[in-house]
Amino acid sequence: MILANPLSQEFGQRTVGFASVFMASLSLILSGFSPSVSFLYFSYSLLGGMCTGVSQGITYMVLPPYFHKKGGQANTLLVAGGPVTQMVLAPFIRYLLEVYSLKGAALIHAAVVLNGLIAVSFFHPVQWHLKPLMSAGSDVSCRVPCLSDEIEESTTREKSRGVKAIWKTLLRVAGRIRSDLKVLRQLRCVILAVTVMITQTTFLNFIMMLPFVAQTTDHSLQDAAGCIALMGVTNLVTRLVVSPLSDCKRFSIRFSIMLGYLLRAIGILVASLASELWQFMASGVVCGLGLGLSLSMFNLAIVQYMGMDNLRPTLGIIGLVAAGGFPILGPLIARHSSDAHTAGVIRDTTNSYLTSLCVMAALDLLSVCLWLLMPAAQARDARTELRPKTSYDATRP
Helix, strand or coil: CCCHHHHHHHHCHHHHHHHHHHHHHHHHHHHHCCCCHHHHHHHHHHHHHHHHHHHHHHHHHHCHHHCCCCHHHHHHHHHHHHHHHHHHHHHHHHHHHHHHHHHHHHHHHHHHHCCHHHHHCCCCCHHHHCCCEEECCEEECCCHHHHHHHHHHHHHHHHCCCHHHHHHHHHHHHHHHHHHHHHHHCHHHHHHHHHHHHHHHHHHHHHHHHHHHHHHCCCCHHHHHHHHHHHHHHHHHHHHHHHHHCCCCCCCHHHHHHHHHHHHHHHHHHHHHCCCHHHHHHHHHHHHHHHHHHHCCHHHHHHHHHCHHHHHHHHHHHHHHHHHHHHHHHHHHCCECCCCCCEHHHHHHHCCHHHHHHHHHHHHHHHHHHHHCHHHHHHHHHHHHHCCCCCHHHHCC
Protein backbone atom coordinates (compact mmCIF):
# COMPACT_ATOMS: atom_id res chain seq x y z
CA MET A 1 0.00 0.00 0.00
CA ILE A 2 3.00 2.31 0.50
CA LEU A 3 3.47 2.34 -3.30
CA ALA A 4 -0.13 3.34 -4.08
CA ASN A 5 0.28 7.08 -3.56
CA PRO A 6 3.71 7.55 -5.25
CA LEU A 7 2.71 5.45 -8.26
CA SER A 8 -0.64 7.24 -8.55
CA GLN A 9 1.11 10.62 -8.57
CA GLU A 10 3.52 9.40 -11.22
CA PHE A 11 1.17 7.54 -13.58
CA GLY A 12 -2.39 8.31 -12.41
CA GLN A 13 -4.84 6.31 -10.31
CA ARG A 14 -6.57 4.50 -13.14
CA THR A 15 -3.33 3.47 -14.84
CA VAL A 16 -1.95 2.02 -11.62
CA GLY A 17 -5.32 0.43 -10.84
CA PHE A 18 -5.44 -1.29 -14.24
CA ALA A 19 -1.90 -2.59 -13.79
CA SER A 20 -2.54 -3.88 -10.26
CA VAL A 21 -5.74 -5.73 -11.25
CA PHE A 22 -4.04 -7.31 -14.26
CA MET A 23 -1.02 -8.37 -12.20
CA ALA A 24 -3.29 -9.80 -9.49
CA SER A 25 -5.00 -11.93 -12.14
CA LEU A 26 -1.61 -13.01 -13.49
CA SER A 27 -0.57 -13.92 -9.95
CA LEU A 28 -3.45 -16.38 -9.66
CA ILE A 29 -2.66 -17.95 -13.03
CA LEU A 30 1.00 -18.40 -12.14
CA SER A 31 0.07 -19.85 -8.76
CA GLY A 32 -2.28 -22.36 -10.36
CA PHE A 33 0.50 -23.63 -12.61
CA SER A 34 3.21 -23.32 -9.94
CA PRO A 35 5.93 -25.99 -10.30
CA SER A 36 6.89 -25.86 -6.60
CA VAL A 37 5.99 -24.43 -3.23
CA SER A 38 8.97 -22.09 -3.43
CA PHE A 39 7.55 -20.51 -6.59
CA LEU A 40 4.33 -19.75 -4.68
CA TYR A 41 6.27 -17.37 -2.43
CA PHE A 42 6.86 -15.25 -5.51
CA SER A 43 3.64 -15.75 -7.49
CA TYR A 44 1.09 -15.67 -4.68
CA SER A 45 2.72 -14.03 -1.67
CA LEU A 46 5.03 -11.43 -3.20
CA LEU A 47 3.35 -10.56 -6.53
CA GLY A 48 -0.23 -11.11 -5.37
CA GLY A 49 0.26 -9.36 -2.04
CA MET A 50 1.85 -6.30 -3.62
CA CYS A 51 -0.88 -5.94 -6.26
CA THR A 52 -3.63 -6.40 -3.70
CA GLY A 53 -2.10 -3.76 -1.43
CA VAL A 54 -1.77 -1.22 -4.25
CA SER A 55 -5.31 -1.76 -5.56
CA GLN A 56 -6.79 -1.61 -2.07
CA GLY A 57 -4.90 1.60 -1.31
CA ILE A 58 -6.18 3.27 -4.48
CA THR A 59 -9.74 2.21 -3.66
CA TYR A 60 -9.58 3.92 -0.27
CA MET A 61 -8.02 7.02 -1.86
CA VAL A 62 -10.64 7.54 -4.55
CA LEU A 63 -13.82 7.74 -2.48
CA PRO A 64 -13.31 10.44 0.25
CA PRO A 65 -12.61 13.44 -2.04
CA TYR A 66 -16.05 13.01 -3.63
CA PHE A 67 -18.01 13.40 -0.38
CA HIS A 68 -17.84 16.30 2.04
CA LYS A 69 -21.29 15.29 3.29
CA LYS A 70 -22.87 11.85 3.59
CA GLY A 71 -19.46 10.24 3.49
CA GLY A 72 -20.66 7.52 5.84
CA GLN A 73 -23.42 6.43 3.46
CA ALA A 74 -20.97 6.33 0.57
CA ASN A 75 -18.51 4.41 2.71
CA THR A 76 -21.11 1.71 3.35
CA LEU A 77 -20.70 0.02 -0.02
CA LEU A 78 -16.92 0.24 0.20
CA VAL A 79 -16.65 -1.47 3.58
CA ALA A 80 -19.31 -4.08 2.71
CA GLY A 81 -17.09 -5.70 0.09
CA GLY A 82 -14.83 -7.54 2.55
CA PRO A 83 -17.42 -9.64 4.41
CA VAL A 84 -19.41 -10.30 1.21
CA THR A 85 -16.27 -11.72 -0.38
CA GLN A 86 -15.62 -13.79 2.74
CA MET A 87 -19.07 -15.36 2.52
CA VAL A 88 -19.39 -15.79 -1.25
CA LEU A 89 -15.92 -16.32 -2.69
CA ALA A 90 -14.76 -19.05 -0.29
CA PRO A 91 -17.49 -21.61 -1.14
CA PHE A 92 -17.29 -20.60 -4.81
CA ILE A 93 -13.57 -21.37 -4.98
CA ARG A 94 -14.11 -24.62 -3.11
CA TYR A 95 -16.68 -25.63 -5.74
CA LEU A 96 -14.26 -24.73 -8.54
CA LEU A 97 -11.53 -26.85 -6.97
CA GLU A 98 -13.84 -29.85 -6.75
CA VAL A 99 -15.07 -29.54 -10.34
CA TYR A 100 -12.12 -28.10 -12.31
CA SER A 101 -9.09 -28.97 -10.12
CA LEU A 102 -6.43 -26.44 -9.13
CA LYS A 103 -5.46 -25.21 -12.61
CA GLY A 104 -9.01 -24.76 -13.83
CA ALA A 105 -10.04 -23.02 -10.61
CA ALA A 106 -7.05 -20.68 -10.86
CA LEU A 107 -7.95 -19.70 -14.43
CA ILE A 108 -11.61 -19.04 -13.58
CA HIS A 109 -10.68 -17.12 -10.44
CA ALA A 110 -8.21 -15.03 -12.46
CA ALA A 111 -10.97 -14.25 -14.97
CA VAL A 112 -13.27 -13.12 -12.13
CA VAL A 113 -10.53 -10.82 -10.81
CA LEU A 114 -10.17 -9.24 -14.26
CA ASN A 115 -13.67 -7.81 -13.84
CA GLY A 116 -12.01 -5.34 -11.52
CA LEU A 117 -10.78 -3.54 -14.64
CA ILE A 118 -14.35 -2.34 -15.20
CA ALA A 119 -14.52 -0.92 -11.68
CA VAL A 120 -11.12 0.78 -12.01
CA SER A 121 -12.27 2.51 -15.20
CA PHE A 122 -14.57 4.64 -13.00
CA PHE A 123 -11.73 5.84 -10.74
CA HIS A 124 -11.88 9.39 -12.09
CA PRO A 125 -10.21 12.29 -10.28
CA VAL A 126 -12.87 14.39 -8.59
CA GLN A 127 -11.75 17.46 -10.59
CA TRP A 128 -13.13 15.86 -13.75
CA HIS A 129 -16.66 16.14 -12.41
CA LEU A 130 -16.64 19.61 -10.87
CA LYS A 131 -18.98 22.11 -12.50
CA PRO A 132 -17.33 24.96 -14.44
CA LEU A 133 -17.30 28.38 -12.75
CA MET A 134 -18.12 31.69 -14.46
CA SER A 135 -15.48 34.34 -13.96
CA ALA A 136 -15.05 37.66 -15.86
CA GLY A 137 -17.45 36.62 -18.58
CA SER A 138 -15.58 33.42 -19.42
CA ASP A 139 -15.73 29.79 -18.36
CA VAL A 140 -13.07 28.81 -15.87
CA SER A 141 -13.13 25.05 -15.49
CA CYS A 142 -12.16 23.50 -12.19
CA ARG A 143 -10.67 20.67 -14.23
CA VAL A 144 -7.80 22.81 -15.50
CA PRO A 145 -5.38 22.11 -12.61
CA CYS A 146 -5.89 18.37 -12.93
CA LEU A 147 -5.51 18.43 -16.70
CA SER A 148 -2.40 20.60 -16.48
CA ASP A 149 -0.85 18.08 -14.11
CA GLU A 150 -1.53 15.29 -16.60
CA ILE A 151 -0.03 17.32 -19.46
CA GLU A 152 3.07 18.03 -17.39
CA GLU A 153 3.51 14.34 -16.55
CA SER A 154 3.10 13.22 -20.17
CA THR A 155 5.55 15.89 -21.36
CA THR A 156 8.09 14.72 -18.82
CA ARG A 157 7.83 11.18 -20.09
CA GLU A 158 8.29 12.26 -23.70
CA LYS A 159 11.45 14.25 -23.04
CA SER A 160 13.48 11.29 -21.82
CA ARG A 161 13.12 7.64 -22.67
CA GLY A 162 14.95 4.42 -22.14
CA VAL A 163 17.06 3.55 -19.14
CA LYS A 164 17.53 7.18 -18.14
CA ALA A 165 13.78 7.76 -18.03
CA ILE A 166 13.25 4.61 -15.93
CA TRP A 167 15.95 5.70 -13.51
CA LYS A 168 14.42 9.18 -13.13
CA THR A 169 10.99 7.63 -12.54
CA LEU A 170 12.35 5.36 -9.81
CA LEU A 171 14.05 8.32 -8.15
CA ARG A 172 10.80 10.32 -8.19
CA VAL A 173 8.85 7.40 -6.69
CA ALA A 174 11.52 6.91 -4.01
CA GLY A 175 11.41 10.62 -3.21
CA ARG A 176 7.64 10.53 -2.81
CA ILE A 177 7.88 7.49 -0.54
CA ARG A 178 10.40 9.35 1.61
CA SER A 179 8.07 12.34 1.70
CA ASP A 180 5.12 10.15 2.74
CA LEU A 181 7.15 8.69 5.61
CA LYS A 182 7.28 12.15 7.20
CA VAL A 183 3.68 11.72 8.30
CA LEU A 184 5.00 9.31 10.97
CA ARG A 185 6.17 12.38 12.89
CA GLN A 186 2.56 12.85 13.95
CA LEU A 187 1.46 10.73 16.92
CA ARG A 188 -2.04 10.43 15.44
CA CYS A 189 -0.61 8.51 12.49
CA VAL A 190 1.46 6.29 14.80
CA ILE A 191 -1.62 5.34 16.82
CA LEU A 192 -3.61 4.59 13.66
CA ALA A 193 -0.84 2.47 12.14
CA VAL A 194 0.03 0.50 15.27
CA THR A 195 -3.57 -0.32 16.17
CA VAL A 196 -4.37 -1.46 12.61
CA MET A 197 -1.25 -3.65 12.65
CA ILE A 198 -2.20 -5.23 15.98
CA THR A 199 -5.88 -5.80 15.30
CA GLN A 200 -5.38 -7.06 11.75
CA THR A 201 -2.85 -9.61 13.01
CA THR A 202 -5.08 -10.81 15.84
CA PHE A 203 -8.11 -11.06 13.54
CA LEU A 204 -6.36 -13.19 10.91
CA ASN A 205 -4.68 -15.41 13.51
CA PHE A 206 -7.97 -15.90 15.36
CA ILE A 207 -9.69 -17.12 12.19
CA MET A 208 -6.81 -19.51 11.48
CA MET A 209 -6.69 -20.79 15.07
CA LEU A 210 -10.44 -21.19 15.67
CA PRO A 211 -10.78 -24.58 13.85
CA PHE A 212 -7.95 -26.05 15.95
CA VAL A 213 -9.49 -24.71 19.15
CA ALA A 214 -12.85 -26.22 18.18
CA GLN A 215 -11.23 -29.61 17.55
CA THR A 216 -9.79 -29.69 21.07
CA THR A 217 -13.38 -29.63 22.39
CA ASP A 218 -14.53 -32.43 20.04
CA HIS A 219 -16.17 -30.19 17.46
CA SER A 220 -15.77 -30.69 13.72
CA LEU A 221 -14.13 -28.39 11.21
CA GLN A 222 -17.59 -27.88 9.71
CA ASP A 223 -18.77 -26.47 13.04
CA ALA A 224 -15.82 -24.07 13.09
CA ALA A 225 -16.57 -23.04 9.50
CA GLY A 226 -20.15 -22.27 10.51
CA CYS A 227 -18.92 -20.02 13.33
CA ILE A 228 -16.61 -18.16 10.94
CA ALA A 229 -19.47 -17.75 8.46
CA LEU A 230 -21.68 -16.41 11.25
CA MET A 231 -18.90 -13.95 12.10
CA GLY A 232 -18.89 -12.77 8.47
CA VAL A 233 -22.68 -12.28 8.42
CA THR A 234 -22.62 -10.30 11.67
CA ASN A 235 -19.69 -8.26 10.40
CA LEU A 236 -21.56 -7.38 7.20
CA VAL A 237 -24.81 -6.41 8.94
CA THR A 238 -22.94 -4.26 11.46
CA ARG A 239 -21.05 -2.43 8.73
CA LEU A 240 -24.26 -1.74 6.79
CA VAL A 241 -25.89 -0.29 9.91
CA VAL A 242 -22.99 1.59 11.52
CA SER A 243 -21.35 3.26 8.53
CA PRO A 244 -24.38 5.45 7.60
CA LEU A 245 -24.73 6.44 11.27
CA SER A 246 -21.33 8.14 11.08
CA ASP A 247 -23.02 11.03 9.22
CA CYS A 248 -24.89 11.94 12.41
CA LYS A 249 -23.37 14.80 14.36
CA ARG A 250 -23.46 12.97 17.70
CA PHE A 251 -21.85 9.81 16.33
CA SER A 252 -18.30 9.26 17.58
CA ILE A 253 -15.94 7.44 15.24
CA ARG A 254 -13.43 7.09 18.06
CA PHE A 255 -15.98 5.47 20.38
CA SER A 256 -17.08 3.07 17.61
CA ILE A 257 -13.51 1.93 17.01
CA MET A 258 -12.76 1.52 20.71
CA LEU A 259 -16.00 -0.41 21.29
CA GLY A 260 -15.19 -2.60 18.29
CA TYR A 261 -11.74 -3.49 19.61
CA LEU A 262 -13.21 -4.20 23.06
CA LEU A 263 -15.87 -6.53 21.63
CA ARG A 264 -13.23 -8.35 19.59
CA ALA A 265 -11.22 -8.95 22.76
CA ILE A 266 -14.33 -10.23 24.56
CA GLY A 267 -15.18 -12.54 21.65
CA ILE A 268 -11.69 -14.04 21.65
CA LEU A 269 -11.86 -14.60 25.42
CA VAL A 270 -15.25 -16.32 25.00
CA ALA A 271 -13.71 -18.67 22.42
CA SER A 272 -10.81 -19.45 24.76
CA LEU A 273 -13.23 -20.64 27.46
CA ALA A 274 -15.84 -22.24 25.16
CA SER A 275 -16.70 -25.91 25.21
CA GLU A 276 -20.19 -25.98 23.68
CA LEU A 277 -21.01 -25.14 20.07
CA TRP A 278 -23.34 -22.28 21.02
CA GLN A 279 -20.48 -20.67 22.92
CA PHE A 280 -18.28 -20.74 19.83
CA MET A 281 -21.18 -19.28 17.84
CA ALA A 282 -21.58 -16.52 20.44
CA SER A 283 -17.87 -15.82 20.09
CA GLY A 284 -18.30 -15.45 16.33
CA VAL A 285 -21.23 -13.05 16.75
CA VAL A 286 -19.38 -10.85 19.26
CA CYS A 287 -16.24 -10.78 17.12
CA GLY A 288 -18.35 -9.97 14.07
CA LEU A 289 -19.90 -7.02 15.91
CA GLY A 290 -16.44 -5.82 16.88
CA LEU A 291 -15.13 -6.15 13.35
CA GLY A 292 -18.06 -4.23 11.91
CA LEU A 293 -17.76 -1.40 14.43
CA SER A 294 -14.01 -0.96 13.97
CA LEU A 295 -13.27 -1.78 10.33
CA SER A 296 -16.20 0.21 8.93
CA MET A 297 -14.67 3.35 10.48
CA PHE A 298 -11.13 2.77 9.14
CA ASN A 299 -11.30 5.11 6.17
CA LEU A 300 -13.40 7.73 7.94
CA ALA A 301 -11.07 7.79 10.96
CA ILE A 302 -8.08 8.65 8.76
CA VAL A 303 -9.95 11.57 7.19
CA GLN A 304 -11.17 12.85 10.57
CA TYR A 305 -7.88 12.66 12.44
CA MET A 306 -5.31 13.19 9.68
CA GLY A 307 -7.24 15.36 7.21
CA MET A 308 -7.82 14.94 3.50
CA ASP A 309 -4.32 16.18 2.62
CA ASN A 310 -2.70 13.38 4.63
CA LEU A 311 -5.12 10.64 3.52
CA ARG A 312 -2.85 9.10 0.90
CA PRO A 313 0.41 9.16 2.89
CA THR A 314 -1.34 7.78 5.98
CA LEU A 315 -2.89 4.90 4.03
CA GLY A 316 0.57 4.01 2.73
CA ILE A 317 2.13 4.13 6.19
CA ILE A 318 -0.65 2.01 7.68
CA GLY A 319 -0.20 -0.59 4.95
CA LEU A 320 3.57 -0.64 5.46
CA VAL A 321 3.35 -1.01 9.24
CA ALA A 322 0.63 -3.67 9.02
CA ALA A 323 2.59 -5.67 6.46
CA GLY A 324 5.71 -5.50 8.60
CA GLY A 325 3.91 -6.42 11.80
CA PHE A 326 2.21 -9.58 10.56
CA PRO A 327 5.41 -11.65 10.00
CA ILE A 328 6.62 -10.50 13.43
CA LEU A 329 3.50 -11.04 15.55
CA GLY A 330 2.05 -13.85 13.43
CA PRO A 331 4.62 -16.59 14.16
CA LEU A 332 4.64 -15.52 17.80
CA ILE A 333 0.92 -16.23 18.12
CA ALA A 334 0.01 -18.73 15.39
CA ARG A 335 2.41 -20.65 13.19
CA HIS A 336 0.40 -23.35 11.43
CA SER A 337 2.01 -26.39 9.87
CA SER A 338 1.09 -29.94 8.97
CA ASP A 339 0.89 -30.67 12.68
CA ALA A 340 -2.58 -29.54 13.73
CA HIS A 341 -1.43 -29.05 17.32
CA THR A 342 1.42 -26.69 16.49
CA ALA A 343 0.45 -23.04 16.59
CA GLY A 344 3.17 -20.51 17.22
CA VAL A 345 5.84 -19.90 19.81
CA ILE A 346 3.36 -19.16 22.61
CA ARG A 347 1.29 -22.29 21.88
CA ASP A 348 4.41 -24.47 21.63
CA THR A 349 5.86 -23.08 24.86
CA THR A 350 2.71 -23.24 27.00
CA ASN A 351 1.11 -26.23 25.24
CA SER A 352 -2.20 -24.36 25.47
CA TYR A 353 -4.42 -22.49 23.03
CA LEU A 354 -5.83 -20.58 25.99
CA THR A 355 -2.62 -18.59 26.42
CA SER A 356 -2.40 -17.71 22.72
CA LEU A 357 -6.00 -16.51 22.66
CA CYS A 358 -5.49 -14.48 25.84
CA VAL A 359 -2.47 -12.79 24.26
CA MET A 360 -4.56 -11.87 21.22
CA ALA A 361 -7.30 -10.46 23.46
CA ALA A 362 -4.69 -8.48 25.40
CA LEU A 363 -3.37 -7.00 22.14
CA ASP A 364 -6.86 -5.86 21.18
CA LEU A 365 -7.25 -4.29 24.64
CA LEU A 366 -3.90 -2.55 24.09
CA SER A 367 -5.39 -1.02 20.94
CA VAL A 368 -8.28 0.32 23.02
CA CYS A 369 -5.78 1.94 25.40
CA LEU A 370 -3.89 3.52 22.51
CA TRP A 371 -7.10 5.05 21.18
CA LEU A 372 -7.75 6.49 24.64
CA LEU A 373 -4.58 8.52 24.04
CA MET A 374 -5.78 9.92 20.70
CA PRO A 375 -6.97 13.31 22.13
CA ALA A 376 -3.58 13.78 23.81
CA ALA A 377 -1.86 12.91 20.51
CA GLN A 378 -4.01 15.49 18.70
CA ALA A 379 -3.09 18.16 21.22
CA ARG A 380 0.61 17.33 20.98
CA ASP A 381 0.56 17.41 17.16
CA ALA A 382 -1.31 20.73 17.22
CA ARG A 383 1.35 22.24 19.49
CA THR A 384 4.08 20.95 17.21
CA GLU A 385 2.45 22.46 14.12
CA LEU A 386 2.02 25.84 15.83
CA ARG A 387 5.58 25.91 17.14
CA PRO A 388 7.63 28.49 15.14
CA LYS A 389 10.50 27.10 13.11
CA THR A 390 13.67 29.04 13.90
CA SER A 391 16.58 29.09 11.51
CA TYR A 392 20.24 29.74 12.26
CA ASP A 393 20.02 33.31 10.97
CA ALA A 394 16.99 34.04 13.15
CA THR A 395 18.82 32.99 16.29
CA ARG A 396 21.93 35.02 15.59
CA PRO A 397 22.35 38.18 17.77
